[in-house]
Amino acid sequence: MEGEGHLDKGYIAPEAALKKLRVAKGLGQAVYIYGATGYGKTELVRQYLSRRRYRYISCAEDAAGLTETAKAAQEAASHSPGKEKEAQPRTVMVVDDMHLLKNAEGRKAVLSLAGRPDIWLILICRSPIPAWLMPPYVGGGLLVITEDDLRLGEKEISAYMESQGLGITKEELSFVVQRSRGNAYTVRHTALKMLEGMRPGPEMAEEIVEAFAAYLESHVMVQWDSDLLEFLMQVSVTDEFTLPLAEMVTGNRHAPELLERAVETGNFLSCKDGAYRLRPQLIRALRRRAAKEYSPQERADHAYNAGLYYEMQGQIVPALAMFEQCGKKERIRELLIRNARLNPGNGHYFELRRYYLQMEERELEESPVLMAGMSMLYSLLMQGEESEYWYRKLEKFASTAKGGQKREAVSRLAYLDIALPHRGSADMIDIMKRMPALIFDKGMSLPEFSVTSNYPSTMNGGKDFCHWSREDRKLAATIGKLVERVLGRYGKGLVKVALGESFYEKGEDAYEVLTLLARAKMEAEGGGMTEIAFAAVGLQVRLDTLQGEIQTAAEVLTSFEKGVREQGAAQLLPNIGALQCRLALYQGDKGAVAAWMAQAPDEDREFCIMERYRYLTKVRSYLSLGEYLKAQALLEKLRYYTEKCRRTYIRMEVCLLSAIAKYRTGGAWKGEFLSALKEACGYHFLRLISEEGAAAQELFAAAGKSFLEKEIPDKEWLSRLMEETGKVAVRYPVYLKGQLAKAPDFCGAALSVLRLQAEGKSVGKIARELSMKEATVKYHAKENYRKLGVSGKADAVLAARNLGIL
Secondary structure, three states, X not given: XXXXXXXXXXXXXXXXXXXHHHHHHHHOOEEEEEOOOOOOHHHHHXXXXXXXXXXXXXXXXXXXXXXXXXXXXXXXXXXXXXXXXXXXXXXXXXXXXXXXXOOHHHHHHHHHHHOOOOEEEEEXXXXXXXXXXXXXXXXXOEEEEOHHHHOOOHHHXXXXXXXXXXXXXXXXXXXXXXXXXXXXHHHHHHHHHHHOOOOOOHHHXXXXXXXXXXXXXXXXXXXXXXXXXXXXXXXXXXXXXXXXXXXXXXXXXXXXXXXXXXXXXXXXXXXXXXXXEEOHHHHHHHHHHHHHHOOHHHXXXXXXXXXXXXXXXXXXXXXXXXXXXXXXXXXXXXXXXXXXXXXXXXXXXXXXXXXXXXXXXXXXXXXXXXHHHHHHHHHHOOOHHHHHHHHHXXXXXXXXXXXXXXXXXXXXXXXXXXXXXXXXXXXXXXXXXXXXXXXXXXXXXXXXXXXXXXXXXXXXXXXXXHHHHOOHHHHHHHOHHHHHHHHHHHHOOHHHHHHHHHHHHOOOOHHHHHHHHHHHHHHHHOOOOHHHHHHHHHHHHHHHHHXXXXXXXXXXXXXXXXXXXXXXXHHHHHHHHHHHHHHHXXXXXXXXXXXXXXXXXXXXXXXXXXXXXXXXXXXXXXXXXXXXXXXXXXXXXHHHHHHHHOOHHHHHXXXXXXXXXXXXXXXXXXXXXXXXXXXXXXXXXXXXXXXXXXXXXXXHHHHOHHHHHHHOOOHHHHHHHHHHHHHHHHHXXXXXXXXXXXXXXXXXXXXXXXXXXXXXXXXXXXXXXXXXXXXXXXXXXXXXXXXXXXXXXXXXXXXXXXXXXX
16 A cells, blocks of 8 residues: 555654654655664554555564665666666665664665665664765765654653543643653553553652663663673763773773774764763663672772772762772772862862761861861851861861971961851951961961852952952052962962952943953963963953943953863863853843753752852843742842851842842832942942843832932942943843743734834834834834833844844
8 A cells, every 4th residue: 555554543653753754755765763772663664654565674683684685676676677667666665773784785785775766765773874874864865763753742642641541630741751751662651550550750750760771681782792781881880981981991992992883783872072971771771780790899890990080080079979889988088188188169078068077077087188178168068167166176186286287287277267258358368467477487388279269250259358449459559469479379360350350340440450450361371370360351251241342252251261171170161151141141142041051050959159150140040031039049048148158249249139030020129229239339339230231220210310319328429320330231231131022922013013123114114014104103113112121123123033023
């Protein structure tokens, strides 16, 4: 029969894959279908061809038959006249399990069949198109149906459940869609479990995953060559691996070849930026098999080798996980001491808190580095009393220790005096003045230090120094050299960038600011720290953006990011990404903001104060998305942090952003707005508020100038602030604009007016083209502006494009 096969009752085809099959059939184009186990590749073809005769060959069972079939087809074609050949219906041939086709003759046979006009060839494989099949693919001879095409969507899963007579709630359906990732095997197994009386949820999901892993072990992995299976079992000790790590774990010099074979064997191994990742179901299956094949000591050796590799690469977090897995307690202690020697910006205190907190107090008291680490850890956890407890322990240790142990303890105490987050910076000048006699005159030095905590700021970096801004020039002249001497290479360029930042915040001469930043960056790059250079670059980006040069700002940041990657200063990359997101917010680039949000830290899972810059970026992203409750919830966590760690600048920032969120949701916003204004006025800071542009402008307009002049004592400062905020609002009209409108909110006539405005046409031309009165055009334009939350044509067009309306 020539027609499409009748699909069995209860079979739901993936619509995207079915559509491509129909197109390929109509064109007589060969098809290549690939996807991992369980995505229903073979069943799709069987159902589609259920009323047609076709030749089916499995490379797992009849690879020799493939060559014979190709020869027979060639001979039949050579004996048939051309016209007769054209009149004959195409023979349908299905070649399954292509990932098992290893011999050259079989591959040659497939290539010959793919080019034949009298054969409709359907190839089924677990892996993407292999290199040897590239010629017909590049030549347009293959239509590819991918794993994504095979995934069952919400609509298809719902229809399948209905066909099985199963009722499923919206929440349960959403759970199945997410956990199954459209895998037909998983969906079918879910239905069977539901027929047994179970409901979709974590318990059912765990049962299905375990059953799928058993299926992979017994039906899929048995088809692999023994050396490939052995290799993958060994590397499965980690969730992700690179080629050097795989070589270290397995000791196999053929690792590159084995990885190439693994890719061709099935669509279960992905590679991004040199890192390979196995699918979770396969990792589970491989670990099940490895537990049977290897002794506990052999598995421990694999984990130990992986731990050694991570340790050599300076990747402490995964190294500890591997050493824990193989029971190497002494190596864990060594790594924890090594991590405690790092400053919080480079170390992993928060990520490793479980290991530190599990250590016995007696063991911690033996090491001044670990005691200092515990004091810092508790401070990062905003537990000041516990931090001071370990500080006192270290003080007691220093009073009785001798030699190297005493020097280590004294230098650690000096470091904590400067760096503990919960202590703030009120006594910092006195602390700095004591340092030469305490440390340097005794031939000691400070441990590794971070001034900025990888924040693009010095005034608001590792500590808050807003109060220094009031006497910035005097302090730079009097204690600037002392600070740089105390901090050594960690402070090169610090005074200049701090002075530049203070001037910038107060709106002083832009040329002087840029000069200070340029010199600070050069000093930092000449034997100092990249984090100081980042503070200078971050301020330059802010200045460029404020002045409307956002393209220049983006180029400066991209260039710096490239240098950071080349230097291997990976600790700066997360905050560089956050700064790039802030630029995207100014430009109204929803795609870039959404991409950044997808990898932003999850404050609901855990709140880490080292992520504060990314959290504040996330708040702004929430505001731009109209997710005001999420913004407010995160702001309250940040507010608690500012109280615990005496963060003046971030407190002002939190008040301002909170006022914006509350204003948009009808809450009591004026108090917080005034609090932010009054405190900023006390320091003469402009940019903290004016940079919020259109978002802050809403609050100024709602409060009214006369009311604000009564509340704010410095009228000149207020006038300058409002003027500058207005300019930023004009330059970036869609910055932090909530999702005020969608296409359905506009009638056809209103959309037509908006589209013609986007083409630059005048009211008169629009009226003539749409056969409207000019007054009607003006009415629609005014309503469009209201719905879009803007005040003019240019802003309306930009906002509409940002919202996807145009």
